[in-house]
Amino acid sequence: MAVLILISPKRTFVLPLLLLTAASFLTVPKTATALSTKYYDKTCPSLQSVVRSAMARAVATDPRAGASVLRLFFHDCFVNGCDASVLLDDTSTTSTTGGEKSAGPNANSLRGYEIIDAVKAAVEASCPATVSCADALALAARDAVALLGGPSWTVRLGRADARPGAGQAAANANLPGPGSSLASMVAAFAAKGLSPRDVTALSGAHTVGRARCATFRARVNGGDGNVNATFAAQLARSCPGGGGADGALAAMDAETPDAFDNGYFRALVQRRGLLHSDQELFNGGSQDALVRKYAANGALFFSDFAKAMVRMGNLAPAAGTPLEVRINCRKPN
Structure with a gap:
C-alpha cells in the first residue's frame, strides 16, 4: 500500500494515501531559520506582485487598511512566532478558553482580517x-x-501556519498593552530576542492608525503627568473620564495619521503621545536620545524600522507546533 510520510518538528507520521484528503498534500514550509528570498520562485513566481496589487486596492479603498494589516502582523508574531494564528476564528475546541482574536489586546481592537482574506x-x-x-x-x-510612504524591505519566505493557534491566554501574556511601562516593553521584546532599539523602532508603527478611547482615557483625563495639557484637553472632549465613549477613535499621529513618517516621534518629544506606552519611550528613560534622533532624522527611523521588521518576521513557532499551509486563513484545513 502506498504511503505518504509527513514530518513535524518532533514526530514522523506514515499515513495511507487512501486516507488523505487533498489538503494533506500541501507542502509545509521550512522553519523560520531556513526562510529564503527564493522560496516561491518556482511554485508561485507571481506572489509578490499579487500581494502588492491586493494591498494597493485595500489601501485605496480604506486609508486605515495599511495600519490595520501592520498591526495584525505584530500581534501575530508576538504570540508563538509568525504563524498566522491571530487570523484563526474560534472553533469548538477554543470557544471555551478563547482564541487569540478574543484576547484583551485584540478583541474589539484588531481589524483588517477581511483584507488578508482578500489577499489570500x-x-x-x-x-x-x-x-x-x-x-x-x-x-x-x-x-x-x-504604500503609506514608508520603507520597504526584503521579506524572507517559507513560514507555515499553526493549527491550532496559541490561544487567548498566550496572547494576553505576550502582547504589551497601552498602559505598559518602558521596562515591561523592553522585557517583553527581550524575551523574543529583540533589543530596546527594536522596541522604539517598531513602536514607530504607531505613526499610522487610530486607537480607541478606552486605551487612552486615563492618560488624557489626569492619569498621566507627562502629557501636553492642551493635547489632553482636546482629546478629553471626545473621550471623557466618566466613560461612555470607549469606541471613539483618535489618530495615533494627529499630524499625519495616514502617512508612514516620523511624525510619531516628533509628537513624543512634544509629549503628545496618544498612549501611555507611547510616551514611555520619551519620559526621562533610556530611549529618549533615540526618540530625538528619529524625530529629527526620518531616514534613520526608516532604516531601523525595516531592520527590526525583518528580525520580528523571523520569529518562529515553538518546536512541536503543528503546522500546515491553510487554504482559508480563518480555519485549519
Whole structure:
C-alpha cells in the first residue's frame, strides 16, 4: 500500500494515501531559520506582485487598511512566532478558553482580517494551495508600510501556519498593552530576542492608525503627568473620564495619521503621545536620545524600522507546533 510520510518538528507520521484528503498534500514550509528570498520562485513566481496589487486596492479603498494589516502582523508574531494564528476564528475546541482574536489586546481592537482574506484569495487564484497565510501576512505588512510612504524591505519566505493557534491566554501574556511601562516593553521584546532599539523602532508603527478611547482615557483625563495639557484637553472632549465613549477613535499621529513618517516621534518629544506606552519611550528613560534622533532624522527611523521588521518576521513557532499551509486563513484545513 502506498504511503505518504509527513514530518513535524518532533514526530514522523506514515499515513495511507487512501486516507488523505487533498489538503494533506500541501507542502509545509521550512522553519523560520531556513526562510529564503527564493522560496516561491518556482511554485508561485507571481506572489509578490499579487500581494502588492491586493494591498494597493485595500489601501485605496480604506486609508486605515495599511495600519490595520501592520498591526495584525505584530500581534501575530508576538504570540508563538509568525504563524498566522491571530487570523484563526474560534472553533469548538477554543470557544471555551478563547482564541487569540478574543484576547484583551485584540478583541474589539484588531481589524483588517477581511483584507488578508482578500489577499489570500488573490494568491490562491494565482497559486492554489501553495502559499501560507503567514507568508501572505508578512508580505502584506511590508507592502502596507511602503504604500503609506514608508520603507520597504526584503521579506524572507517559507513560514507555515499553526493549527491550532496559541490561544487567548498566550496572547494576553505576550502582547504589551497601552498602559505598559518602558521596562515591561523592553522585557517583553527581550524575551523574543529583540533589543530596546527594536522596541522604539517598531513602536514607530504607531505613526499610522487610530486607537480607541478606552486605551487612552486615563492618560488624557489626569492619569498621566507627562502629557501636553492642551493635547489632553482636546482629546478629553471626545473621550471623557466618566466613560461612555470607549469606541471613539483618535489618530495615533494627529499630524499625519495616514502617512508612514516620523511624525510619531516628533509628537513624543512634544509629549503628545496618544498612549501611555507611547510616551514611555520619551519620559526621562533610556530611549529618549533615540526618540530625538528619529524625530529629527526620518531616514534613520526608516532604516531601523525595516531592520527590526525583518528580525520580528523571523520569529518562529515553538518546536512541536503543528503546522500546515491553510487554504482559508480563518480555519485549519
